[in-house]
Amino acid sequence: MAPLSVICLVLAGASQAASFSRFAPSLAPRLNANKPIDAFVDSLRLQKEQVQVVHDYLVKDSNLDAYLGHRSYDSTQLAATACGTLEILLGKDSVDTSPVNETVVQESWSQTAWLSPNCASFPDSKEDVSLIIKTVQFFGTQFMVRSGGHSPNPGFSSLAGPGLLIDLQRLNRISLSRDGKTVALEPGARWGAVYSTLDPYNVSV
Ligand SMILES: Cc1cc2nc3c(=O)[nH]c(=O)nc-3n(C[C@H](O)[C@H](O)[C@H](O)COP(=O)(O)OP(=O)(O)OC[C@H]3O[C@@H](n4cnc5c(N)ncnc54)[C@H](O)[C@@H]3O)c2cc1C
Structure with missing residues (x-):
């Protein structure tokens, strides 16, 4: 199999570490x-x-x-309003509000990262990501970004309490370039899907 260059899409301005006084x-x-x-x-x-x-x-x-x-x-209520705003902007199917579904929480690989935020948002385009980032910036709300959720460190790709999780699982497109030498992977793509998508082209990463 031929080796490929990989472009991984990284979300700029990842996790906001600021703490907000009540x-x-x-x-x-x-x-x-x-x-x-x-x-x-x-x-x-x-x-x-x-x-x-x-x-x-x-x-x-x-x-x-x-x-x-x-x-x-009240910072919890403020985060809830940020989540409500996202429900209007992205639609209810793209925001899971408090109490966040346990399945979503437990998608993080480690139990230490099974934490419940005010809501989880599921962008499926860069435009959605932009709306989410503008919203968390306006509300000054804490947020965390999760791609595969493999980090075992609590608070890295998980979040407890006021704030929201940006879960990138729907950003999972896999695109091979025309010349077959480069593949673009969105951050929610899983390796199993990457390999099975590329196999028919006889290339791998
Ligand atoms: C059992 C196990 C085996 C592992 N084996 C390997 C291995 O063989 N080789 C190896 O290299 N690593 C390995 N790791 C480490 C693993 O690859 C890293 O934890 C990696 O960060 C996981 O990617 P993820 O997408 O699941 O990250 P996540 O847990 O989703 O996120 C990790 C960090 O990156 C941030 N982040 C996530 N997505 C984005 C984004 N799109 N833009 C900006 N920031 C983002 C998150 O906020 C978080 O801080 C292993 C981990 C485990 C638990």
């Missing part, structure tokens, strides 16, 4: 919450109807208003 300083001046919400919704480049739905969902959230205004807020 209570922001109470002396900070109150901001007009709608401006950051408008800027966030704008940045998503959505269809007109979707803009209204996301905007309406966010402006009525008093906990988000407190977070944006530097007042005390």
Whole structure:
């Protein structure tokens, strides 16, 4: 079999290590919450109807208003709102909300990494990944990225409590170049599928 070059797609800006205090300083001046919400919704480049739905969902959230205004807020509720936003953006089939399905949690190889986040999201395109990253950035929510989930270290590709898991299992395309010398693997691809897809071309990695 001929050897191949492999391009692995890596998600830029992986896990966010920042920790967020449950209570922001109470002396900070109150901001007009709608401006950051408008800027966030704008940045998503959505269809007109979707803009209204996301905007309406966010402006009525008093906990988000407190977070944006530097007042005390509940970080679990904030993460839940981030998950709710993703349900609107990606569809309910692409977000598993609290309590996250045990099967999803236990897809991590090691029991030490069987941790439950607020929600798990399942992007199936780079556009979905972009929406998720913009959302976690806006909410300042902790997130973790999982491809195969083989890491036994808790908190590397798993997450407990406030925050969300970005599970890349649906990003699993395997594309062989026209000249048959390079294969592009999306991060959710499994080696078994890679080998069986390439076998008919008599190439391997
Ligand atoms: C039993 C066992 C045997 C192993 N054997 C080998 C071996 O033979 N050779 C070897 O090299 N390694 C081996 N490993 C180590 C394994 O390859 C690594 O743990 C590897 O990181 C697993 O890949 P994964 O996709 O499952 O990672 P995950 O557990 O999903 O993620 C690992 C880390 O990478 C980050 N991450 C995941 N996907 C992305 C992405 N797309 N973009 C940015 N960051 C991302 C995660 O946030 C996490 O921090 C073994 C591990 C185990 C448990």
